[in-house]
């Protein structure tokens with residue numbers, strides 16, 4: 229498949245041409261439910277006027293967004309291309325096949341399954357792909373059955389117990405792992421007996437020796453690598469060595485950094501695709517596509533992952549698969565590779581801007597798109613107070629645990645920020661240094677309100693008079709130089 233032509237999806241001329249279409253569309257919506265049209269306009273205004281620093285968010289291009297708003301939404305297409313449970317899926321087959329081809333070409337994957345509706349769905353699909361391959365198929369062979377429907381009740385009971393006996397390890401939540409990596413509130417934690425590996429308490433870096441030690445002792449079926457709040461890179465070649473040593477499958481959840489893999493910022497040992505048997509991702513974070521998920525596998529797992537729907541997924545969202553195809557085509561261009569490099573260099577600029585102003589960062593820096601601020605050490609605030617004070621100042625972030633968090637998982641001591649979204653708007657190193665200055669100005673002016681116990685409270689806070697408005701105005705001024713969807717005029 230040749231590389232798609234380099235269209236700049238953020239270009240003004242595309243937005244200008246789409247303006248009348250969006251106006252007409254909003255008018256049509258308003259005729260049915262005006263409050264929805266109004267909320268849609270308000271959301272654009274809010275997104276245009278806030279410093280979006282949530283590390284998992286981005287701005288998809290208008291062609292990607294437009295692709296989602298079509299009649300593809302109306303078609304049922306359970307199954308996969310060429311093997312559907314419904315008639316009339318020829319056009320869905322086309323979009324699903326094109327999206328999968330782009331995914332394979334972009335990531336160098338042997339197989340791509342583009343149906344998952346979200347990251348949780350992608351991970352659930354991946355787990356059941358691995359369980360089908362390593363637990364169900366051998367059991368069917370052992371019991372002389374072709375499918376699960378052919379098993380006797382006793383053999384079925386045995387197989388169900390075997391599913392339940394499986395083990396997984398993943399990165400602990402407080403060091404940056406994700407709920408879907410085997411934690412109890414998520415279905416993955418109810419399926420697997422799970423243990424966590426963490427980071428070195430001194431350096432904050434992933435401790436591969438400890439991962440290997442845990443893997444040898446616990447003997448998991450699945451080793452999950454990947455993170456949602458770890459500001460460093462992972463050596464996936466090392467993780468695969470550990471998995472091979474204990475006979476485990478390496479599954480990498482690259483949802484957060486898929487854009488950096490696609491853009492060739494993470495290569496060699498840092499690219500999960502050549503090393504893991506199964507790789508999952510969302511498509512809307514650093515990859516800058518529509519809201520959704522995807523699973524990449526080696527050929528060995530292709531037939532199993534293709535059974536994701538109806539095994540664990542409902543009918544595919546064909547309009548979103550079409551938008552994934554458009555986003556993946558965009559990600560195959562040089563313009564996207566340049567974007568991904570800037571996401572990483574901007575993240576370093578932001579880290580330097582914060583550290584030179586006295587902020588303590590977990591791991592004392594970053595080499596991906598994430599900065600994790602220790603706001604308790606730096607400003608005497610909980611993550612919840614810092615998140616709220618920043619929001620009052622026009623800066624959108626999210627609170628996050630830090631390793632061994634003294635304030636627990638709800639109030640937290642950290643704030644996680646990321647560069648993908650503002651880099652999409654054109655921010656460079658100078659603008660991210662200014663962002664660091666605004667964050668520090670807002671948080672230095674914030675103090676916890678004393679609780680009835682006489683101790684500093686964990687939720688209430690006070691911002692010195694006028695500071696939130698001043699920071700908000702400065703953020704707006706900065707954003708004014710980098711308009712979101714320039715040329716899209718809905719006034």
Ligand code: DSN
Pocket residue numbers: 284347406456
């Ligand atoms: N919600 C995503 C994040 O913010 O990291 C992951 O689920």
